[in-house]
Amino acid sequence: SQTIHQWPATLVQPVGSPLSLECTVEGTSNPNLYWYRQAAGRGLQLLFYSVGIGQISSEVPQNLSASRPQDRQFILSSKKLLLSDSGFYLCAWSVQGSEPQHFGDGTRLSIL
């Protein structure tokens, strides 16, 4: 069966520090991969998605970036974090086509 791993679960970082969040999927090949951010009371905001290795689409201009160095690995990065980057970050995957997305357990990011 397919599983998705996302880490770390919690992260506290100072303003201006770099960021790297990692997400990996097991049990499937060539999945679509997604990064979302969830702010309190504001639903899910799609940040990036990828339909294949090296293919990244950005939904929202920001100081975050994403990379997909391997088929089942999706990384969210920043060179310098802002206070506004605080939130709950969720990774998700789906089979290409009409199947629903499946989510990881999320990373709670707090910026001090």
Added chain:
Amino acid sequence: AQSVTQPDIHITVSEGASLELRCNYSYGATPYLFWYVQSPGQGLQLLLKYFSGDTLVQGIKGFEAEFKRSQSSFNLRKPSVHWSDAAEYFCAVGLMNRDDKIIFGKGTRLHILP
């Protein structure tokens, strides 16, 4: 533009009572529709999905949802809620002809009274 509206931000029901969470969508074609549930500090779990066929869809945990094309709605129902159903619920529409993206509603937080 495509959109999903969940008109109720919070809903409170007593344990054992019936539940209906509302969802309306705006999409030009026949949509793919989903309901997800999120417990605090957790990821989203798929409750059910509608692609085509029977407009009444059964999901996990005793939930069901009905697709009504004429009303552009996909309301979630449960005949008798349990305290463990307290969570946030998200309705979503799949734009499956556009990069396989999903648009989520802003969620409805369900509170259960003992």
